[in-house]
Every structure is written in structure tokens, then in C-alpha cells.
Amino acid sequence: MSNNDDLRRAARQEQFLDVIDRTEAAARFHAHLRLEPSGCETVPLGDALGRVLARTVKAPVDAPGFDRASVDGFAVQSGDTYGASDETPAVLSLNPEVLAPGVEPGLAVAAGSATAIATGGMLPRGADAVVMIEHTDLLEDRQPLRVEIRKPALPGQFIAFAGTDIAKGETVMRAGQWLTSRELGVLAAIGLDRVEVYRRPRVAVISTGNEIVPPGEPLRPGKVYDSNGTILAAAVRELGGEPVGLGVVPDDETALAGALEQALACDMVLLSGGTSKGAGDLSYRAVSALQNPGVVAHGVALKPGKPICLAVTDGKPVVVLPGFPTSAIFNFHEFVAPVLRRMAGLSSARTRTVDATLPVRVASERGRTEYLLVSLMPTDEGLAAYPMGKGSGAVTAFNFADGFIAIDQRTEQVPAGSAVSVQLLGQALEPAELVFMGSQCAGLDYLLTLLQQQALSVKALYVGSMGGAAAVKRGECDIAGVHLMDPATGEYNRHLLTPELELVPGYRRMQGIVFRKNDARFEGKTLEAALATARADAGCLMINRNSGSGTRILIDRLLGGEKPPGYAVQPKSHNAVAAAVAQGRADWGVAIETVAAQYGLGFIPVQDGHYDFLVPKSRLERPGVRRFRELLADERVRQALGDMGFHT
Numbered sequence: 350m351s352n353n354d355d356l357r358r359a360a361r362q363e364q365f366l367d368v369i370d371r372t373e374a375a376a377r378f379h380a381h382l383r384l385e386p387s388g389c390e391t392v393p394l395g396d397a398l399g400r401v402l403a404r405t406v407k408a409p410v411d412a413p414g415f416d417r418a419s420v421d422g423f424a425v426q427s428g429d430t431y432g433a434s435d436e437t438p439a440v441l442s443l444n445p446e447v448l449a450p451g452v453e454p455g456l457a458v459a460a461g462s463a464t465a466i467a468t469g470g471m472l473p474r475g476a477d478a479v480v481m482i483e484h485t486d487l488l489e490d491r492q493p494l495r496v497e498i499r500k501p502a503l504p505g506q507f508i509a510f511a512g513t514d515i516a517k518g519e520t521v522m523r524a525g526q527w528l529t530s531r532e533l534g535v536l537a538a539i540g541l542d543r544v545e546v547y548r549r550p551r552v553a554v555i556s557t558g559n560e561i562v563p564p565g566e567p568l569r570p571g572k573v574y575d576s577n578g579t580i581l582a583a584a585v586r587e588l589g590g591e592p593v594g595l596g597v598v599p600d601d602e603t604a605l606a607g608a609l610e611q612a613l614a615c616d617m618v619l620l621s622g623g624t625s626k627g628a629g630d631l632s633y634r635a636v637s638a639l640q641n642p643g644v645v646a647h648g649v650a651l652k653p654g655k656p657i658c659l660a661v662t663d664g665k666p667v668v669v670l671p672g673f674p675t676s677a678i679f680n681f682h683e684f685v686a687p688v689l690r691r692m693a694g695l696s697s698a699r700t701r702t703v704d705a706t707l708p709v710r711v712a713s714e715r716g717r718t719e720y721l722l723v724s725l726m727p728t729d730e731g732l733a734a735y736p737m738g739k740g741s742g743a744v745t746a747f748n749f750a751d752g753f754i755a756i757d758q759r760t761e762q763v764p765a766g767s768a769v770s771v772q773l774l775g776q777a778l779e780p781a782e783l784v785f786m787g788s789q790c791a792g793l794d795y796l797l798t799l800l801q802q803q804a805l806s807v808k809a810l811y812v813g814s815m816g817g818a819a820a821v822k823r824g825e826c827d828i829a830g831v832h833l834m835d836p837a838t839g840e841y842n843r844h845l846l847t848p849e850l851e852l853v854p855g856y857r858r859m860q861g862i863v864f865r866k867n868d869a870r871f872e873g874k875t876l877e878a879a880l881a882t883a884r885a886d887a888g889c890l891m892i893n894r895n896s897g898s899g900t901r902i903l904i905d906r907l908l909g910g911e912k913p914p915g916y917a918v919q920p921k922s923h924n925a926v927a928a929a930v931a932q933g934r935a936d937w938g939v940a941i942e943t944v945a946a947q948y949g950l951g952f953i954p955v956q957d958g959h960y961d962f963l964v965p966k967s968r969l970e971r972p973g974v975r976r977f978r979e980l981l982a983d984e985r986v987r988q989a990l991g992d993m994g995f996h997t
């Protein structure tokens with residue numbers, strides 16, 4: 350229980366954001382920073398992977414360093430081979446040496462002679478071509494041995510001349526180059542065993558919040574695993590920095606001040622969480638004690654990222670990123686990455702954009718430039734950009750998105766069908782061989798995993814049954830997973846068909862009432878009896894589902910127009926319903942049997958729901974769709990689905 354002082358502090362707004370424009374915030378931030386590497390070091394070539402080259406490298410030697418044979422055969426004077434053929438071979442006497450790689454030639458190739466040479470062998474004086482051994486025959490009838498050449502050689506044939514790969518004195522790599530395996534290979538080829546690289550900027554990463562728990566520990570109710578710490582540390586490493594993880598610091602001013610002091614030994618400090626206005630948002634307060642100049646921006650007209658706090662102290666950047674994972678990583682890329690790249694000695698990032706169409710209407714907040722993550726789906730008319738729409742608190746949205754669109758701060762809505770420019774998150778679009786949209790289900794998940802195991806690339810976007818049905822009609826996916834009951838007939842999914850679509854039968858999922866085991870209001874009761882007791886008990890709280898879902902139609906049928914307490918709580922998934930019941934925020938709801946089992950809940954069966962697939966007839970024979978249908982028909986797969994609780 351909070352005491353009165355805590356309660357007062359929590360209920361009062363203490364921090365006010367002075368929201369400024371994104372460009373203005375970045376300008377203020379950069380004005381106090383030295384955007385360059387802070388030094389260099391020399392490292393062995395073997396340790397240079399992922400480092401940034403600090404000094405432009407000129408080749409100290411030629412590569413290859415000598416004229417080199419590129420096939421096994423004979424070094425000759427090409428003039429000796431003119432007109433040679435199977436019928437009229439040129440006959441050359443063999444010089445008494447063999448030029449294996451690494452052997453320095455002792456004899457010249459004079460007119461009328463040839464020297465045996467191996468791939469990589471050093472070309473002897475006098476020779477201007479190499480003949481492949483396949484086009485020759487050895488004549489062993491007398492001494493010296495002779496060789497028949499059955500094909501004419503052109504001057505220069507099968508010779509790699511010195512310096513053709515890398516010429517001595519040539520610039521092979523410039524400072525600022527990120528060193529991958531390819532670059533290291535080149536540096537080794539010119540004989541470098543050590544290389545001068547920029548010192549990696551050390552970046553302290555601190556996660557804050559009493560609710561934050563390091564991964565690996567048990568999770569109690571209300572707690573959240575620290576994902577930001579890992580994402581940010583890895584993102585720092587990806588940009589050439591060296592993360593220094595300082596772990597999770599609780600909402601305690603002394604602890605935060607201590608952690609911040611320790612962190613300031615690094616070149617940059619990143620905190621996440623506690624930058625907004627809420628009770629316990631103490632990170633901002635700790636950072637606001639910094640001087641010279643201290644906080645330069647707190648609050649940016651950006652979504653996600655409104656509460657971001659940018660500070661500099663004695664030339665050192667200190668950033669408090671929002672706690673919400675999607676916000677944290679977006680803001681990292683927006684404000685931290687450009688600074689970190691420069692401190693690591695990297696050039697500015699190249700970004701790629703593609704044109705796409707927005708298939709659905711999107712509402713946006715006025716006054717903030719909104720970055721909306723999208724998933725790109727190929728259609729016959731180009732790319733469709735689907736909003737990922739999981740919100741700032743999601744951890745997965747950033748992973749599964751292909752890119753994002755920016756919505757201007759004066760725009761309140763972008764109509765469906767609008768042309769948009771999508772900034773890609775990766776360098777390339779990953780093409781998928783099977784695109785799925787629709788409702789999420791553990792059975793489907795199993796099927797898609799099987800496909801992926803067969804090396805088929807799958808892309809799935811969970812937009813609900815209605816969303817899937819609409820998308821498949823527009824040609825935006827190959828398969829839509831749906832489970833919608835026609836309220837008029839009680840039949841599943843058939844009413845969604847159009848002449849262009851085929852219904853591929855999936856499986857059935859038992860839906861029913863979920864409750865905590867041993868709850869006497871439900872345990873051991875029939876459906877009618879359970880519903881009657883629930884209605885009679887004013888303290889019995891239900892949890893509903895979102896309208897448009899198949900389960901909602903079923904719930905409304907069960908309730909016959911009644912709206913008991915809890916009816917207004919309408920989450921979008923079976924899991925959310927089960928979690929609420931398991932944690933005691935509600936006493937009953939409707940979910941599928943497999944989910945009830947996962948959460949250890951009691952279950953009263955109500956009705957079998959059909960989970961089927963809508964497929965455009967024109968795509969039934971696409972390889973990905975065909976593999977999917979084969980899986981559905983496979984006896985072992987059906988057995989496995991049955992074991993999971995799905996009836997085929």
C-alpha cells in the first residue's frame with residue numbers, strides 16, 4: 350500500500366514536456382557534441398572483424414605479385430601454336446623443369462619449347478601464353494620429351510599478370526570502411542597482419558524501473574522482462590560501439606544517480622524508461638542534474654518518442670529513451686544511431702525507400718510526426734503496406750516490420766488506397782514464397798513452422814479473420830486463415846466466399862467458457878447452469894471479445910442480449926481472455942480449449958469453431974500454397990494437430 354505522500358506524488362504531474370520539433374531537437378543535441386571518433390588503435394587482423402578502418406590503406410605489393418598461370422598445362426610462346434589442330438598439332442620440346450606454385454623458373458621458354466606449369470605457377474621468361482593440359486599429348490618416344498599442342502593459344506591466354514588484381518600503390522580501402530570478412534581477405538592478400546582501427550565508443554546501457562526483471566529470472570505478476578537492455582546493447586554493437594551493460598536500476602533516486610555516475614565513465618550513456626510524466630519516472634530527474642549544458646531537449650513532436658530526453662554533459666551524450674520497446678528502438682535509430690555512427694567513424698547510413706499503397710485507413714495524432722511500422726505484401730498492383738499497429742509497447746513489431754512510413758504532423762488520417770513511401774529497415778526486401786494473413790492460431794503456427802522447416806519462406810501477418818478475408822479478396826495474400834460464423838445460419842466461413850475464392854477446410858477448435866479451476870460457480874456445471882449462476886451473481890465478472898471476432902458472435906448468442914459486468918472489456922485474443930481469467934481480473938470468458946489448457950483453466954465446451962483457409966483460385970497451384978495444402982492433407986500432420994487439441 351502506498352502512503353499518502355507517495356499517492357499525492359503519483360497523482361500530481363511533476364514533469365512537463367516542452368515538446369519541440371524533431372529537427373530542432375537533433376540540432377540542439379549535435380551542437381554540443383564532437384561528432385568524430387575519439388582515437389585509434391592497432392589490432393591484429395584476426396581481431397579486426399566488425400571494426401572500422403581508421404587509416405586509408407594503399408597496397409604495399411602487387412597482387413598477384415608475379416605473372417601467374419591460371420590453369421594446369423604448358424607455358425609456351427603463342428606464335429609456336431598458330432594453326433595447331435587435332436590433325437596438325439604443333440610439336441614443342443619440353444624444358445627440363447616443372448613450375449609448381451612457389452617455384453621460381455630457372456629456364457626461359459625459347460621458340461619451339463614449352464615448360465610444364467601448374468595453376469598458380471610463376472610464368473617463365475619468354476612465355477606469353479599457357480595451353481591447358483587437356484589440349485596436349487605427351488610424346489615419350491625420344492629424349493628430350495616433346496609435347497603435342499592441339500589448339501592454338503592466344504597471347505596472354507590463361508595468364509593473370511602481376512598487379513591485375515591489386516596494383517602496388519593503389520588505394521584498396523578507405524578510412525571509415527566497416528571491416529567484414531571480405532575486407533579482411535583483401536587486407537590479408539596484401540600482406541597486412543595488423544590494421545589501424547578507430548577506438549570503439551563505449552556506450553553504457555541502463556534499464557530502469559522497479560518492474561523490470563533481467564531475462565532468465567522468474568516473472569511475477571506485473572513485472573516485465575528487460576528487453577530494452579539487450580536490444581540497445583546489440584544495436585550499439587551493430588553500429589561499431591562497445592556496449593557496457595549496467596543492468597537494471599530500480600526507481601530510486603540514489604541508485605539512479607550512482608548508476609549514472611558510473612555510466613559517465615563511458616563515451617555515451619543510454620537509459621531507457623522513466624522519461625515520461627508518471628509516478629516513478631525518475632530517469633529524467635537524475636539526468637536533469639547534469640551540467641554543461643545538461644538537458645537540451647525533453648519532449649519531441651514525434652510518435653513514437655514524445656518523451657525522449659536528450660542531454661549532453663562535457664561533450665558526452667546522455668539519452669533517456671522511452672521505456673516502451675518499440676519507442677526505445679525507434680528513437681535509438683532516430684537520435685542515437687547517427688551520433689554513434691560518427692563517433693565510431695562510420696559514414697552516414699544509406700536508407701532505401703520503396704513505393705507502396707496503404708490498403709487500410711490509418712488515423713494519426715495531430716501535432717506529432719508519426720512513424721508507422723508496416724509490413725509489405727506483394728500484390729498484382731505493386732506493394733501493399735500494412736500497418737503493424739501493435740503500438741509503442743510491442744517488442745515484436747520492429748522485428749517483423751519491413752519498414753515504416755512517416756505521417757506528417759498536420760495529418761489526422763491517411764485514407765485507404767493512399768500512395769506511400771516506405772523507408773526500409775533492412776537493406777533489401779525479403780521475398781516470401783507464401784504470404785498468410787488472418788487470424789492467429791497455434792495450429793496454423795505449427796503448419797507454418799513445418800513449411801519454414803522445408804526451407805519455404807513464409808510471411809504471416811495477423812490481422813484477424815475479417816482483416817484476412819478482406820485482404821485475400823484484394824489479392825494481398827495467398828492464404829487467409831478465418832473462423833467467422835454466419836450469424837444467420839450458424840455456419841462457418843462459407844459466407845465469406847466470392848467466385849474468385851476457394852475454401853480450403855482447416856480444422857475445428859472447441860470454444861467454451863474458461864474459468865479458474867475449483868471456482869464453484871462453474872466447476873462441474875453444465876453450460877446452462879454455469880451461465881445461470883454467473884448471471885445471478887452480481888460480483889461475477891466476465892471478459893468479452895472485440896466485435897468482429899467469431900468468438901464475440903458466440904458470446905452475444907450465449908448472453909441473448911444481456912450485458913453483464915465486464916462486457917465492456919474487449920480484448921482481441923484468446924490469450925488475453927485466458928490471462929485475465931487466470932490472473933483474477935475476470936472470472937469467466939470464452940476462449941478455445943487449447944488456450945484454456947495452456948493457462949491451466951477450467952473449460953466448459955460450447956461449440957466447435959471451424960478454422961478454414963480462403964485461397965484465391967488463381968493461386969491454388971502456387972508452390973507455397975500447394976505445399977500448404979499437402980501438409981493439411983498429410984495424415985501425420987493431422988494426427989499432430991489432433992494431439993494439440995485441434996480436430997480435423
Ligand SMILES: Nc1nc2c(c(=O)[nH]1)N[C@H]1C(S)=C(S)[C@@H](COP(=O)(O)OP(=O)(O)OC[C@H]3O[C@@H](n4cnc5c(N)ncnc54)[C@H](O)[C@@H]3O)O[C@H]1N2
Binds near residue numbers: 573621656742
Ligand atoms: N499521461 C501521460 N502518460 C504517458 C505519456 C504522456 O505524454 N502523458 N507519454 C506516453 C508515451 S508516448 C510513452 S513512449 C511512454 C514512455 O514512458 P517512460 O519512458 O516514462 O517509460 P516507463 O513508464 O518507464 O515505461 C513504459 C513501458 O515500457 C516498459 N519498459 C520500461 N523499461 C523496459 C525495458 N527495459 N524492457 C522492456 N520494457 C520496458 C514499462 O514496463 C512500461 O510498460 O509513456 C506514455 N505515458
Ligand code: MOO
Binds near residue numbers: 651655671673676
Ligand atoms: O512516444 Mo510514445 O513513444 O508514442 O509511445
